[in-house]
Amino acid sequence: MSIAGPCALLPREPRILVLGYGNPGRQDDGLGPAVAAGIGSLGWPNLTAFDNYQLNIEDAVDVAGHDVVWFVDAAKTGPSPFAVHDVQPSPTIEFTSHILRPEALLAIARQCCGGSPRAFLLAIRGYEFEFVEALTPGATANLHAALAMLTGRIRAMQMAAPP
């Protein structure tokens, strides 16, 4: 399904949220926050970006307040430089509060806040996850590729909205 399609139905430019999460003190786990920083620096209207170590249930309020949400996380496995997945609401229960998945957050946003944004998971491949406050060269290259793709798709969404 094309991104521009559903957004073109909106009577206005879509409100887009980029939520990058991970621990910048753990090398490539900082890919999500790095994307949030890059997108946030664009300063485009109707585009919000923030980062956190992990998803939290109160993020549901922000998620519900947007038309499109991009969850951005580092990936220990999977294709390089990145993969994009559709995300659907799906509640889960974990054994620790240190885990909350995008699917569960979407379910909470829908149930508690009445918001059902279209959502994607951008999984950027990382390689090293030790206690170092810097991305590896491979992850840095993947970050640049992911940012280029994401800014392009966000621009396409915004261009597709009626003036």
Add this chain to the structure above:
Amino acid sequence: MSDVQPGQGPRKIVIDPVTRVEGHGKVTIRLNEAGEVEQARFHIVEFRGFERFIQGRMYWEAPVIVQRLCGICPVSHHLCAAKAMDMIAGVDQVTPTSEKMRRLMHYGQVLQSNALNFFHLASPDLLLGFESPVAQRNIIGVIEAFPEVGKWAIFIRKFGQQVIAATGGRRIHPRLCIPGGVNQNLSVENRDTLRKDIGQIIQWCREALELHKSFVHSHEKLHETFASFPSSYMSIVGANGGMDLYDGGLRAIDAEGKPIFEGVHASAYRDYIIEEVRPWSYMKFPHIRSLGREDGWYRVGPLAQLNCCAFIDTPIAEAARKEFMALGHGGPVHATLAYHWARLICMIHCAEKIQDLLFDGDLQGTDLVVTGERRPEGIAVIEAPRGTLLHHYTVDDHDQITGANLIVSTTNNNEAMNRSVTKVAIDDLSGHEITEGLLNHIEVAIRAYDPCLSCATHALGDMPLIVTLEDADGSVIATRVKQ
């Protein structure tokens, strides 16, 4: 969700839809020659080098850097490191404004973290029942059955985050504390914003407690016995024995409630606590020195915070404490599921303390920092949401950190979590199959402690929970992975 795959040998059953690698929990159940549960171990990845990571950094950076340790309780690490840095800065008492700002931040942190545990993790088990279908046993199922719970969960969490942002300037990586004090007071604007909501927050916490009690009263036997055992407890308490989650002396009690030690300053912790290393676990096993390795283990967290204190100095929480302690018939409450009840009482206490502080003019004071004569070592303790947290640093003449030792709440609860999982395995394991019910009960037991994955990464590809069943010679009989 889980899946089943055939094993590679005649004695192995592997259930293995692998999705994650680190930041996970791993449970190993070992059988004896008779096929009975001999022991169960809960392994969890923890610091893996953080103590080396911080070496060489300037000591005043520590309160900020340590927030890297945890996505759920960075504020607890921030405050504990700050207290240790006070000691290094030669400051034994910060100003009233500084202490109250730190306390306000701490109560906001404990409130929102306990709310996350109770509403998101525990309430599906407790309000819908352990045996309810897993497809419904989640926060959405709870909200469908109890619509108000979703509102409580999100807005109590958000309020706690607002408190953190109001005190620390931002909800993520707040920067309130510096050695010897704080760098800002509470603005009147922020104070007035928080004042508007605190009454409602207290009321919601009370309603959540009543809802939880309705579960307990309809499942009294289960509540008392599930994954439970007598144990010792440890927490800090105030100078007069009252609950104090921010500062005080260490107090430990035995299973009958008799003191093992009390009034112990953090700087003397090594005289009372030994950290044992075992080859099969990344985690250390702290135990009380005077009781030895076998008997010296203890529990921390909300249950310990309630069991160790003599009273609570806020009225609603104190009334709730008295009702709660009646479960122990004059001694400590040992029910593992009572962690949740205790957690809710701590939430009420924190909300009441926040209300008190919001009407305390010291928070608008301008005397923020005290200086002193530099010391080479700083040790501090705080009651984090999951229990006692200790930070210990040494610093050289160039102000660089040369050593660090952290004992986090989950480490303190290490042996207790193993025992809870063992109890569940003994009660529920039948044959050589890791059933959905067994996996479910293991998770329920672990959720009571809400182990911290601390500085583990949260990257896609991590594995959340693996349960492995081994025979007496260590051969794998079955493995089941919770996705």
